[in-house]
Amino acid sequence: MIDPPRSATPSTIALIGYRGSGKSTVGRVLAEALNWEFSDADERVEERAGKSIAAIFAEDGEPRFRDLEASVLGELLGESERVIATGGGVILRPENRLALVQNAYVVWLNATAESLWERLQTDPSTSTRRPALASGGFEEVRTLLAAREPWYRESATIEFNVEGRTPVEITADILAAWFEWAARRPIPPSPR
Numbered sequence: 661m662i663d664p665p666r667s668a669t670p671s672t673i674a675l676i677g678y679r680g681s682g683k684s685t686v687g688r689v690l691a692e693a694l695n696w697e698f699s700d701a702d703e704r705v706e707e708r709a710g711k712s713i714a715a716i717f718a719e720d721g722e723p724r725f726r727d728l729e730a731s732v733l734g735e736l737l738g739e740s741e742r743v744i745a746t747g748g749g750v751i752l753r754p755e756n757r758l759a760l761v762q763n764a765y766v767v768w769l770n771a772t773a774e775s776l777w778e779r780l781q782t783d784p785s786t787s788t789r790r791p792a793l794a795s796g797g798f799e800e801v802r803t804l805l806a807a808r809e810p811w812y813r814e815s816a817t818i819e820f821n822v823e824g825r826t827p828v829e830i831t832a833d834i835l836a837a838w839f840e841w842a843a844r845r846p847i848p849p850s851p852r
């Protein structure tokens with residue numbers, strides 16, 4: 661895990677992790693607990709494009725979605741006192757990974773492929789929002805998760821396994837870790 665450099669503002673928390681790891685649900689609970697704003701990057705992309713993510717993939721292609729995703733990430737990372745739920749593939753681009761590390765306390769919500777697959781089956785937004793990224797099915801989760809794990813790890817300040825944990829329990833864990841991390845940080849000198 662990378663400790664973000666001193667210039668990073670501790671008042672932005674970004675949640676990363678594979679589809680179905682609970683980033684949006686936990687993000688809302690966490691933002692409420694901190695009395696911060698919450699932003700879902702996927703929702704902002706959809707607003708910007710005026711269509712669903714599935715439609716962007718189908719009509720404009722994945723690279724167009726990734727461009728929009730990178731631009732929305734940059735925008736959201738510039739705002740403070742904000743919890744950001746990112747899309748599961750945000751870590752694919754090296755510039756996104758760098759932007760995350762430099763500008764946020766980055767929390768990786770992790771679980772096994774089996775457990776993520778199970779969670780995706782019961783998530784109502786799966787069919788509308790989540791276009792197939794590869795072969796589909798459990799095999800897609802297994803192979804993409806394995807390929808992405810090093811990038812989640814590289815981008816993360818801290819990792820939590822979400823299996824068997826409620827959003828409130830995960831939020832409590834994140835808050836405890838974040839307060840501890842923020843308290844340890846030297847106060848940057850004020851600009852002249």
Ligand code: S3P
Nearest residue numbers: 678679702713747748749790791
């Ligand atoms: C994607 C995950 C989705 C969404 C898009 C691509 C991915 O976000 O950004 O369908 O590449 O894993 P969620 O993780 O919020 O489902």
